[in-house]
Each structure stands twice: as structure tokens, then as C-alpha cells.
Amino acid sequence: MRRRKTVFGMYTLTRVFDWFSTLFANVPFVGVDLASVSTRVYLQEKGIVVREKTYAVRNQKSSTFIAFGNEAYDMVGKTPPDLTVFAPIDRGRVSDFDGLVYFLRHVLERAFAPYPQFSPNAFNMIISVPIGLTEVEEMALVEVGKKVGGRKVLIVETPLAAGFGLRLPIMENMGNCIVDIGGGTTEISVLSLGGIVVSRVLKIGGIDFNEAIINYLRMRYGILIGNPSAEEIKLSLGSVLENQDFSLDISGRSIETGMPKTVKVKNHLLYEPLYPYFGQIQDAIREIIEETPPELITDITKKGIILSGMSAKFIDLAKYLSRDLGMSVVLSDDPADSVVKGLGWLIEHPLIMEKVVIKFN
Secondary structure, X not given: OHHHHHHHHHHHHHHHHHHHHHHHHOXXXXXXXXXXXXXXXXXXXXXXXXXXXXXXXXXXXXXEEXXXXXXXXXXXXXXXXXXXXXXXXXXXXXXXXXXXXXXHHHHHHHHHOOOOOOOOOOEEEEEEEOOOOOHHHHHHHHHHHHHOOEEEEEEEEHHHHXXXXXXXXXXXXXXXXXXXXXXXXXXXXXXEOOEEEEEEEEOOOHHHHHHHHHHHHHHHHOEEOOHHHHHHHHHHOOOOOOOOOOEEEEEEEEOOOOOEEEEEEEHHHHHOOOHHHHHHHHHHHHHHHHHOOHHHHHHHHHHOEEEEOOOOOOOOHHHHHHHHHOOOEEEOOOHHHHHHHHHHHHHHOHHHHHHHOOOOO
């Protein structure tokens, strides 16, 4: 009888062990480029599976969330007073914890939906964060990752992730300079030996470009437009340097009459409000170059300064910066996805990931 119980106990333990092995064997790693305007998700062995605007909609009466992502962004400027469209990330920092948890949970559910072999409640996560965050701000992002189901949540600084995504030799003994122009910040960094040698963070990005266009059209043409319209205008802009002879028809509301109004604006004129921001980026790059050790300057001069980020996609911004800096500036092939591709590369190279993630005391 005792032997039969022992055999039954061993059988039960074996079944339990097999169940746990099955449960934990298929735990994927997820990379999340959690930016101020757009969020991208990389799923291990599947690639980039989600691109969503980092927006959510809250019902103020019931304190519930009713929409997120691109759906929420499409509601900007169209909601009744009891609905609020907001971005839970403000220039890389958590501005609304509950809203970010809601947003990220739904984004991850959408990422896992086509792959039933993975469970949305069993995954590890690596998140890119801008340089310059305090430890408390970094821990807030880790906590968000755990709230949405991440078992192990790691964070890595955005310039490093971008460097891996651009396939730069940032683990080697040579200098690499990256200018990442995102939605809320511009990060200028010199990378070498798997770390950031010198860096600058400017609180300017695509959000500010949109606001500058909105203010310019209001002051010069007496027309009011919203942020989504400004985003479309920005994406449709052509050359920074060349005075191309074509116009854009821009529709909005007349300040004078309050009625719909359409104006025709020369393409090159829309760059006037953006030049001050380009000047700030130039000045910050000069400061970085001045602080960079001479041994690394030679490497940067040979390879040039690399532009990345979703707000760097003007046709010849690289030429514009290069002309004034007197150095080669090159726009990366896929600037918007460089960070999330870097997170994916780290996921597929865990030994390198272990060396570059931020560790807390």
C-alpha cells in the first residue's frame, strides 16, 4: 500500500513538473518602444507586430477608458466635453500611470492575438527609455511593465537601442554619433564600448514641430487647424533646402469669421517656424562634438553623424545640418523603426542585452 502511494506521488509530481515546463517553456520576449507619440512592439521571432499612436481616451464621468492607440488619436479634437483624449507618456516620462497601463495592456493583447502559441499573460519585456530619466521615473516604467503581465521587465536607453537597430558597432572601441529626433525629445549621443560617452537631451521633437506649424498658420494666414492636420502637413513637407515651387491646400477654421477656410501655402514657407528648432539641434550637436574625446572624433568624422527617429524624415534635413556643421550627416534607412529594431536585436542576442540594460541597486 505504501509503495502504491509512493508511485502515485511520483506520478503526480511528474505531471505537475511537466505542466510547469509546458507553461514556462514558451515565454516570449517583447520589445516595446514606448514613445511620446507612437508605440512599436517587437515580438520575439515574429518581428514588429504593432505600431500604434500612444493615446488613450478617458470618460471623465465614469473614470473609465474607452479607446486607445490609433482609434484614440483619430478622436483628437472631435470628442464631447466628458471625453478626454490624452497621451499617457510625456516626453518619455509617465504622465498618467493608469492610462499607460490600460494602453499598454491593450497594445500587447493586439500583439499576441495572431499567435495563439503565446500567452498574453506570460512574457518578458524590454522597454526603451530616454536618457536623463531619474531612477524613480525609470522604476515607474518597470512597474507599468509588471502591471501588464511582464514577468521580467528590463529597460535600455533609447540611443543604445537605436544604435543596435542601425547595426552600428557600438560594442566596439570606436565612436558612433546618433541624433534621435522623436516625438517629444531629441537625444544626441556619442556611443562606444556599449555605453554612452556624452549626450544631450532636448525637449523638442515632432510635437513641437506640429505646434509651430499650427501657430504659424494662425498668425500668418488666420486659420486654425488641429494637431492631426498639422501632423499630416509635416509628413507631406518636401525639401528643407530647395525652394520647390508647389503649394499645399490647407483647410481649417477662419479666425475672423469662424467659418471653414482653405488657404494655399507654398511648401517652403512651412519650414519657417521649424528653423529655430533645427538651430537648437545644430547647437546641441556642436556642444556634443566639443565634449567628445579626440580619439572618438576621428571615427565620427569618417562615418558621419546618423539621424534617426520618426521626426527626422524630412527629405534633406541631413544635408541642411551637414552644411552648417561642416560634417557628414546621414539619414538612416528606416529612422522611425530603428529603436524597436534594436530592441528586437537585443532580444535575439541575450548576452549583449545583459550587458547594456539598466540595473538598479
